[in-house]
Amino acid sequence: MITGVQKQYVNNPHLDNMEEDILYHFNLGTKTHNLPAMFGDIKFVCVGGSANRMRSFAQFIHQQLELPGNADDIRDICEGTDRYSMYKAGPHGMGVPSISIMLHELIKLLYHAHCSDVMVFRIGTSGGIGLPPGTVVITDKAVDSFFRPQFEQVVLGKVITRSTELDKGMAEELLQCSTKLPNCPTVIGNTMCTHDFYEGQGRLDGALCSFSTEEKLEYLKKAHEAGIKNIEMESTVFAAMCRICNLKAAVICVTLLNRLEGDQISTPHDVLVEYQQRPQYLVAHFIKKHLTLL
Numbered sequence: 001m002i003t004g005v006q007k008q009y010v011n012n013p014h015l016d017n018m019e020e021d022i023l024y025h026f027n028l029g030t031k032t033h034n035l036p037a038m039f040g041d042i043k044f045v046c047v048g049g050s051a052n053r054m055r056s057f058a059q060f061i062h063q064q065l066e067l068p069g070n071a072d073d074i075r076d077i078c079e080g081t082d083r084y085s086m087y088k089a090g091p092h093g094m095g096v097p098s099i100s101i102m103l104h105e106l107i108k109l110l111y112h113a114h115c116s117d118v119m120v121f122r123i124g125t126s127g128g129i130g131l132p133p134g135t136v137v138i139t140d141k142a143v144d145s146f147f148r149p150q151f152e153q154v155v156l157g158k159v160i161t162r163s164t165e166l167d168k169g170m171a172e173e174l175l176q177c178s179t180k181l182p183n184c185p186t187v188i189g190n191t192m193c194t195h196d197f198y199e200g201q202g203r204l205d206g207a208l209c210s211f212s213t214e215e216k217l218e219y220l221k222k223a224h225e226a227g228i229k230n231i232e233m234e235s236t237v238f239a240a241m242c243r244i245c246n247l248k249a250a251v252i253c254v255t256l257l258n259r260l261e262g263d264q265i266s267t268p269h270d271v272l273v274e275y276q277q278r279p280q281y282l283v284a285h286f287i288k289k290h291l292t293l294l
């Protein structure tokens with residue numbers, strides 16, 4: 001039965017008639033697990049693409065929030081499946097289809113667990129346009145490859161277009177938080193979401209490439225003129241699904257390179273690791289501020 005505050009998160013009349021809801025990709029279910037007991041206290045959800053990165057983020061936030069128990073002992077709640085991982089925080093794989101499956105089940109999980117007032121963060125990596133590598137971009141508008149602030153989903157053979165507007169208040173507050181952190185250059189700007197890392201992002205170094213260096217730069221410069229500061233592969237569906245399900249959401253991605261200067265990610269591994277921690281520190285600061293731990 002959908003009631004009260006939880007009603008805001010899901011919009012599917014069929015859920016009411018289901019005896020049991022199996023969240024297949026999480027290896028969780030409403031009959032096999034007490035979802036309200038396991039997840040009912042959730043107020044912040046952080047998602048990112050890599051299992052290792054999210055495990056270290058879970059350990060880091062565990063320490064930052066001074067939670068009881070040993071941070072090294074935190075368990076992958078989805079250990080029964082190798083599709084995703086979840087540490088009461090989880091990775092969503094690469095690209096729109098992967099994050100979209102995860103979001104369907106995550107949002108139903110929040111609903112079944114009777115959560116309210118939840119904020120969702122995507123903490124990720126991206127290619128920057130005209131920014132020094134290591135810059136954190138907080139997304140203003142998530143746009144598609146045509147620079148449109150929308151996400152198109154094909155449903156029953158028809159295209160449904162959904163807005164990708166994100167929560168402006170969260171973005172501004174995150175920017176404000178960044179000023180309190182050392183070594184965390186941060187901007188707000190538009191983020192382009194593509195369906196491919198190589199040709200889709202105008203790279204010259206994929207297995208296929210049908211355009212010239214000049215054509216690549218012309219496209220990236222047009223994107224830059226449209227206010228696009230970075231390129232990744234999940235923001236539009238993330239923004240659209242959170243928005244339509246009444247979840248406040250933000251996208252925070254560090255840039256690993258400046259795409260106006262190249263395509264290969266050749267920065268040393270330890271520098272990339274430090275870059276990837278920047279969105280994590282920023283979100284940790286935001287959460288601590290909201291929990292009045294600062």
Ligand SMILES: O=P(O)(O)O[C@@H]1C[C@H](O)[C@@H](CO)O1
Nearest residue numbers: 048049094095124125232233
């Ligand atoms: O969440 P991450 O940092 O994995 O997201 C970006 C977009 C693609 O999923 C991936 C490509 O390298 O990085």
Ligand SMILES: O=c1cc[nH]c(=O)[nH]1
Nearest residue numbers: 125126127231232233
């Ligand atoms: O260039 C990049 C770097 C990380 N992720 C992307 O999607 N693109």
